[in-house]
Amino acid sequence: MFVRINTNRTAHLYTLDDLGVTRGSSAIINLNEFTYQQGAEIYGEKEPARYVYQVKKGAVRSYKLLSDGRRQIAAFHLVGDIFGLANSETHPFTAEAVVETTLRLIERQSLETVAVSDAAVTCSLLNMTTDNLQHAENHMLLLGRKTALEKVAAFLMEMDGRLTAAGVMTLPMNRRDIADYLGLTLETVSRVLSKMRDGGVLDFKSKNQREIVILNRKRLATFDLQY
Amino acid sequence: MFVRINTNRTAHLYTLDDLGVTRGSSAIINLNEFTYQQGAEIYGEKEPARYVYQVKKGAVRSYKLLSDGRRQIAAFHLVGDIFGLANSETHPFTAEAVVETTLRLIERQSLETVAVSDAAVTCSLLNMTTDNLQHAENHMLLLGRKTALEKVAAFLMEMDGRLTAAGVMTLPMNRRDIADYLGLTLETVSRVLSKMRDGGVLDFKSKNQREIVILNRKRLATFDLQY
DNA sequence: CGGGGGCTTGAGGCCACTCAACGATAGTGG
DNA sequence: CCACTATCGTTGAGTGGCCTCAAGCCCCCG
Numbered sequence: 171m172f173v174r175i176n177t178n179r180t181a182h183l184y185t186l187d188d189l190g191v192t193r194g195s196s197a198i199i200n201l202n203e204f205t206y207q208q209g210a211e212i213y214g215e216k217e218p219a220r221y222v223y224q225v226k227k228g229a230v231r232s233y234k235l236l237s238d239g240r241r242q243i244a245a246f247h248l249v250g251d252i253f254g255l256a257n258s259e260t261h262p263f264t265a266e267a268v269v270e271t272t273l274r275l276i277e278r279q280s281l282e283t284v285a286v287s288d289a290a291v292t293c294s295l296l297n298m299t300t301d302n303l304q305h306a307e308n309h310m311l312l313l314g315r316k317t318a319l320e321k322v323a324a325f326l327m328e329m330d331g332r333l334t335a336a337g338v339m340t341l342p343m344n345r346r347d348i349a350d351y352l353g354l355t356l357e358t359v360s361r362v363l364s365k366m367r368d369g370g371v372l373d374f375k376s377k378n379q380r381e382i383v384i385l386n387r388k389r390l391a392t393f394d395l396q397y
Numbered sequence: 398m399f400v401r402i403n404t405n406r407t408a409h410l411y412t413l414d415d416l417g418v419t420r421g422s423s424a425i426i427n428l429n430e431f432t433y434q435q436g437a438e439i440y441g442e443k444e445p446a447r448y449v450y451q452v453k454k455g456a457v458r459s460y461k462l463l464s465d466g467r468r469q470i471a472a473f474h475l476v477g478d479i480f481g482l483a484n485s486e487t488h489p490f491t492a493e494a495v496v497e498t499t500l501r502l503i504e505r506q507s508l509e510t511v512a513v514s515d516a517a518v519t520c521s522l523l524n525m526t527t528d529n530l531q532h533a534e535n536h537m538l539l540l541g542r543k544t545a546l547e548k549v550a551a552f553l554m555e556m557d558g559r560l561t562a563a564g565v566m567t568l569p570m571n572r573r574d575i576a577d578y579l580g581l582t583l584e585t586v587s588r589v590l591s592k593m594r595d596g597g598v599l600d601f602k603s604k605n606q607r608e609i610v611i612l613n614r615k616r617l618a619t620f621d622l623q624y
Numbered sequence: 625c626g627g628g629g630g631c632t633t634g635a636g637g638c639c640a641c642t643c644a645a646c647g648a649t650a651g652t653g654g
Numbered sequence: 655c656c657a658c659t660a661t662c663g664t665t666g667a668g669t670g671g672c673c674t675c676a677a678g679c680c681c682c683c684g
Contacts, residue, residue: 234534234535234537236538236623237623238622240622241542242538242541256531258527262531262534263534286516289513292519292520296484296523297484299523299527300483303526303529306534306537307533309537310461310469310533310537311461311463311469313537313541313580314577314579314580315463315467315580317671318671318672345631345632350541353541353542354672355673355674356630356631357632357673357674358671358672358673361632364633377680379631379632380630395465544639544640545639571662573662581640582642584663584664584665585640587663588664588665591664604648605649606663
């Protein structure tokens with residue numbers, strides 16, 4: 171029951187197969203793919219939750235807004251991640267495509283149909299929600315108690331393992347997205363990255379500032395206190 | 398399947414009966430009560446998770462620490478709340494008694510035994526975890542993007558509904574706990590509360606600064622932007 | 625070549641933090 | 655009963671880290 175499917179902190183290694191929905195029950199499951207343009211809204215806050223999504227290509231940001239425009243991004247969903255399973259009737263977030271993004275859609279209703287007859291599916295949902303919760307808990311520590319330097323270092327290390335290919339990490343999000351994820355301003359993010367570059371910790375590949383090469387992971391790690 | 402037991406955001410209205418564990422299955426369920434002194438540790442971070450807990454009396458804080466002592470309290474668990482169901486082998490938090498606290502303990506193993514044969518139990522666990530997640534998401538917005546005044550106002554409104562009896566809200570936690578929950582210093586919390594008192598929004602009952610009377614809920618609400 | 629978006633960098637300001645002093649209360653022991 | 659101590663909360667003065675505002679660069683794309 172409580173044995174975990176895997177031990178990763180985030181949900182990105184789950185597949186739809188983990189949900190059991192593609193396992194010989196294709197007759198009742200409705201799977202669709204859909205591509206969203208950069209900046210397109212996938213669902214809005216307080217909209218009814220009709221689908222659950224898995225990222226096939228691209229990246230998604232989930233965020234909340236204050237009425238004066240302040241934004242807090244709670245999570246980035248990268249390739250392989252499943253999101254949108256609020257388990258409530260309405261989404262508590264807005265979700266947008268950070269770049270051009272292809273998603274697999276699963277109807278909630280179809281999922282429920284399977285879940286009723288398959289306890290393993292419910293258990294998988296529980297595991298995924300728990301992963302989301304743990305990410306949120308770590309992020310609270312970051313937002314409430316870490317300095318700008320520590321926040322950016324933690325962000326880079328989080329993304330490093332997931333985005334780095336051939337030594338280069340290609341960030342799909344811009345500085346404002348990073349800032350709104352870390353509870354900073356985009357200027358502060360930029361300043362910290364510049365300082366890290368000047369300090370020899372990282373470098374920008376070619377002239378694209380979203381392509382980052384980590385030169386010294388060990389020193390980068392020292393910037394973010396472990397607990 | 399996805400129909401919620403209730404619509405409250407936090408989990409404090411769940412009882413153990415919602416978990417199904419007291420419903421004619423007492424033979425395999427092991428229920429114990431235990432009282433913790435003020436400041437006593439209930440479980441430590443990375444300890445194996447043997448129990449799930451329900452607060453009978455008192456209050457509990459769940460927090461994470463950085464190595465230099467900075468602390469982020471993720472949640473306060475008040476009377477009725479269930480906590481400790483990390484659904485992983487080890488707790489991601491430390492939990493401590495804020496005041497003298499009585500808890501009901503449920504062995505995880507017992508819970509698993511019931512859950513295997515009862516899908517409703519798993520579903521309840523999922524609902525509770527989802528509630529925790531939503532609280533965490535709202536708290537991220539608070540920590541990342543709200544001012545000190547907005548944070549304290551949000552805190553008071555969160556506690557108001559749960560602690561106020563006969564017009565008086567009796568906070569179990571001290572200023573440092575509040576500060577570590579809101580990502581502030583205790584001095585800032587104190588200053589904001591003083592300003593609210595001077596502004597006629599609240600008052601301290603007798604001479605105990607933890608007993609607070611909200612004089613003007615409407616104005617208090619205006620201090621915290623809604624989204 | 626002009627315009628716009630994204631990023632960087634600088635100058636100055638402000639909000640929350642740091643450091644410190646002080647008062648109030650409760651518990652302890654002589 | 656009165657020190658004595660420890661804990662908690664408040665308040666003040668000054669600092670500093672991050673924000674605000676602004677200018678300018680680079681690249682892309684018409």
